[in-house]
Amino acid sequence: MSSSPTNSTSTTSLPIISTTSANAIFFDSTRCTGCRACQVACKNWNDLPGYGGSDFGTEAPTQFNPDGLTNPRDLSPNTWLIQGLHEVVQSDGTFKEVFMRHSCMHCADAPCVNVCPARAISKLETGPVIVNKALCIGVGYCVNACPWHAINLEEAPGGTAHKCTLCYDRISNGLAPACVKSCPADALFFGPRDQMLSQAQSRAAAVGGTVYGEEEVGGTDVFYVLPAGVTLEDAQLPTTPQTTPVKQAGSSNLEGVIEVGLVGAVVAGAGIYLLKSYSERRSKIAAEAQASGQKEEVKQ
């Protein structure tokens, strides 16, 4: 086997990824060709199985979707990103297609983080909301809390919660998330949140579209630009994203057990994730939100 070459003329071009504050994904639906490279890139990087009929896995085979080509139809522990190909028949009978991303929005103040009694879900400074499987106890409060159905529990006994990680390991190493990197149409972008937001806003202004994600649930770290004339219903996005009230973190009688487990995990070296103290994280988010004048929606 001959080796691939080294090229000494190289320059290293790292994307600007903030290492101290939130980054964000910007998805421009007006440029999307609906190829779903992002959906497969997510599976590729994260080693997630496809259903692929009866020969694969334990999950039910996917079937033809009579509403169009969107498949699978729901996010699941094995599918963290769906690129929806939505067909809309308008009131005048004409037809319209809307290509829309469906995945974790990486809320700045994420309901899933707030409701987790095990403190297994963290919001990293750099943007990602991630689940520590070692800590997850599978109660599923997060599933109910997520307005986008983006976090899901394995059905098997003892199953844990799974969701998009924003490729926190890639971004920590200066690489764009797999979905963003894969996009053939320049419809996905990644970078510091403020840059992504302003990019989304100027694109929306240029095409007469709307920005989604700036206000929802107090602001998210994923922004969408919807084309002109496309409603949230057309795009199959929640019009008023809300969380289902559940028992609050901190009141769980599992609390003490979890604290012990957390320490144990760190000691065991299993905690490759950022684990910050809960109170620190909460106060920081609150301070940032106050500083930026955003509505505080802390559920405590």
Added chain:
Amino acid sequence: MPETIDLEGQQEEKSRKRGLSLSRRGFLKGSAAVGATAFLAQYGLTLKTSAQQQYALHKPIGETLTICPFCATGCSIIASADSSGNVITLEGNPDSPINSGALCPKGQSSIQLLSSPKRLYQPLYREPNSSTWSQISWDDAFSQIASRLQRTRDSTFQTTNSSGVTVNRTTGLAWLGSAHISNEDAYLIHKLARALGIIYFDHAARICHSPTAGGLAPTYGRGAQTNNPVDLRNADVVMFLGSNQAEAHPLSFKHVMDGKKNNPNMVLITVDPHFSRTAKVSDIYARIRVGTDIAFLGYLINYAFQNNRVNMEYVTNYTNGPALVNTGYSFDPASGLFSGYNSSTRTYNASTWAFQTETVTVKGQTYSVTKKDMTMTDPNCVFQLTKAHYARYTRDLVSSVTGIPGDVLDNIANIYTQAGDPSSGKTSTIVWSLGLTLHNHGSQNVRAVGELQLLLGMIGMVGGGANVMRGHSNVQGATDMYVLFDQLPGYLPAPDETGSPNFQAWVKANAPTYGYKNNYNKFLVSLLKAWFGDAATSSNNFVYDFIPKKFGDHSFMKTFDLAAKGQIQGLVILGQNPAAMLENTNAIRGALGSLKWLVVIDPFESETADFWKAPGLDPSKIGTEVYFLPSTTFLEHDGTKTNTGRWIQWMYQVTTPRGSSKTDGEIISRIALGVKQLYSSSTDPKDLPIQSLVWNYGPVPSSDDILKEVNGFHTADSSLVTNFTQLAADGSTASGNWIYSGVYGGGVNHSKSIDFTDPSGLGLYPNWSYAWPLNRRIMYNRASCDLQGNPRDPKRAVIWWDSTKKQWTGWDVPDFLATKSPSTPFDPSLVGLAALSGTDPFIMQPDGTGWIFAPVVTDGPLAEHYEPYDHPVANLFHPNGAQIDPVAHYYFNAPNDAAQLSSGYNVIGATGRLVEHWHAFSNYISWPVELVPEMFVEISSTLAKTIGVASGDYVKVSTPRGQLKLRAYVTGKVGPLVINGETFEVAWFPIHGAFNSLVPGQDNINLLTPSIGDGYQFTPEAKPLLVKVEKWTG
């Protein structure tokens, strides 16, 4: 994602164009997988972050470069294997100017090919009439296959024909495939097949883009894409006609999207029977009736003539517009026939289409040359004949034929032909793929594109050109190696028992006095030296007679037709899947069952390997012996592949062959060595080609060594030639494929070049890979300059005449004699390139011009509208004359199995691709299958209502050739068309059905397609159908 990149100077500007990426250059070393943390530390890529935020990658990024195995865009992939050889990561190479790190869903899924549940790792044997496979050892398989090749060859061998011409051919043996393999393996196949005397020899190109070569080569001189995918960003107008580029070639389409971003005024036009994802992001969409592209293009041509959009300077000087055609030439609008038609043979005698000649005297000698009227007013000049021919393509008639409303036609024609006015400063280009080729008049579809682009002056221009998108990862390369029956590597015509019965006749017929093809004798001799070494000498005409002589149609469909009739007895199929993907599949499966023996070489248990298990067939009644030899995926071998833009790129081996599988190269070489062994002691002269065949590769050939042989060398000392200008006709050089000569020039393997700098800023990337011929990125680029040699459009300057240095210079390699001044006159006393003038940009043509009128195309010198085989209306151009291409080729039951409106086949059917799938084999891996698990037919809500089905219900779709159960997908992507005042429903079918899919119960739409071949290139018509769509009641 330029907005997020730090811009500091020129180098960063280049990086910006490559997108948001961590450059791979710093750590592309070795193929061993390196732990992520280690590799980051090694290359100092640790970011300045707080310690607790530094996360290791959960798996390493790939470090080995290869090329995506799906379409021919040529996306660069980086992949890694672990210590067990399992490929663990695979993603796009951010440095590639083609894909900038991105990959489409198929490319992303290609990692799954390595361990697909349909992958086979052991050779298998199927006894006649058996319903199961049994195991066989590699040794037994190779020895049994060699003896079957020998037996069938010897029993069907012809040494001479009835006229006494040496033909050295077998009529009972055939080889098909492939377009998936490397150039080196394709070259080996051609070399072996011809030595065996095989004439029934073809591959995927015949059933996809042969009509492209058939349309382009007579028009411009070469049959390949003139520009390349990256160049699409430079166009002002891109029209997708017969191309769904966003789905079929997603990363080529990236450059269109990039262009659109840089130039908001860029206009994208999609003309397609169904509303594709390309249409979704286009500015203009026109729903056209499938199979009526010439009518549409004819209107654009007519519009250009009527509205002063013909670039007169270009047409006068760079095309054959001024050439005078024989006065005996005519086209009869009533019959739809050109002069010279013989209705009993269904062929043309093209003698009346020839150009008028006149004699000129130079230095006391007289020469016969084409007569021209440079004012282009003579009614018999090409310009006037073309204008008159397309004057019949009026808006109303074309609208009636195509179903495109007249105002939409005018809007498109106006926007598209603007570029023909030089003062516009604009360029227009057409992107096509199989939507233009898979018709009984596919070559003429491409000819119409070729004519239009010449009339607008777009050939040679950055942002212009004729941009065909080839389909398989190496279909361009396998075509260059010419794994097809009618030519030899490098497009040298194959010996023909009538046209070139001996070496001298071949040279006379194929090496014309004027133009670069005058050198063809050098290239043929060099090829024969590469194949037969010392056995090829000037005294034996370099063993020209060792090459089998063709005598007619030996194409893909013909091979199966003759298998069904018992003539073809033994067939090797490598990397092809005709039992799923070839037109009229029921007939194809039947033909496979008529063979004595079949060898299938494939990584997967394809439908062809399993044809005897196809739905509805009884294995006990199928007597074909089948050998299955498990080959490898693209991750398990090295070699080069050539993308659609002619870029020859090296693929490094990512891992070793899995299980007991072997590379294609090893399988081919072991077959060759086995056959050579069997014939080693023969004294029969007919076996000399096999005995003399130079095969020094050993059982496991080196791709690098083969590439050197392809490049060419001096026979005296084996030193490599610099490029094809050094090849000679005296036997002092050898070269396996002259057009690739230069890829290893100077002893450097240029296919490995990965320097992504682009000094021109136009996307030429001259040091990324190597583009044949001679690393030219924009073919015919002399035509981008005016008569004096100055760029016609300064912002698109690629080459120009430097009057100080007395040479052509610029960003690209001139497609011209570098020292020939623009003022050089045509000199008939010289030969070859030297004879052509300084304003003859099409150097492969015998007169140096682009041919609007091409009298060498067998179904007509100008494109004319003919209907599909299944047509819903009479040909409105000549209702009482020719309906389909009058020289179309018939196979199996054609012409007696056309679908007729009167028999209830009342829905216009069209076939096409989905971005999620690639032919059948994406059905063997789970990610693409998850995206699109089942095949379907798109129908409108009105048709759904008529037949009483809802979206998701099953329907029965049928033609006289077969029927299929499919899901109905009720969608606005298709809708009724009004054709000549009548309303027709349209159904659109993806082509990816496979009965061995991971999702059971699927099969292919080709069960319904006809077996009628393109009049010029034999390519079967797969795009247009008339179908019956009914609710499934089974």
